[in-house]
Amino acid sequence: MTKELPDKIDKQIDKAGLPRGGAVPFDPKLEINKRGKLVIGKDTVTNGPKKGKKGFVDTRGRIWIKDRAHAGDPDHWDVQEDGGKEYIRVGLQGNLLP
């Protein structure tokens, strides 16, 4: 079930190209900023080749890092689990890449 998000966050998810549907939709972890407004959490990958990159955090604590098309694969998201110790690849429509 899709939760209701503030309009601004909806637009930010769209602008970032994060998937809303598919098998693995992006479900943002929301933080409260200093003005009391909800914002999408961001965090830094701490392991693996993407170490140091900043991405969008989901409710499961995974960090979504955009990866460009390469080696025959289209643009997709490398969804970093456990700080980057493992990751899954999710297409722009929210489905796992083979």
Added chain:
Amino acid sequence: MASTKHTHTIRQGQKGKFGLLANGSSGPWEIAIDEATSGQDRWCAQIEGPSVTLYFEIPSPDIVGKIIQFFEPRQGPTKESSIGSMKRNCSLVIGKDKKTPTTLVKDDEYNDRFFLIVGSMDSPIVRFVIAGRDVARIADALRQVKQDLDDEE
């Protein structure tokens, strides 16, 4: 022991919670401004291009409007030179870190070409060229960021 009176810029990658304040995208370019959600006021800019990623602390989100203005056609010279201001209208320091500055430089040959310099101007670590369609796309993404920031106010 003597203590320094200088305020040290907190470098990227240090701990602290951040959230997305504003973002924009155009073509292969994506720009985000992150804000610290706790502790002292800090903002970082993330610029993602087809083959480059930059992430650096900025003095404040106000720099976004200045960069948009910087990408526009030349209006006339200014004399300020501090962070976030324009020096003879040909360079704009956009990063907060004074030890490793991040600076935009306007080309004096082509109107649609800029250089993004990381490090000192005399001996840069990175000299990245932004030209033609990329300038328009980055400016477009920045305008979306600015809109987000304006909506926040």
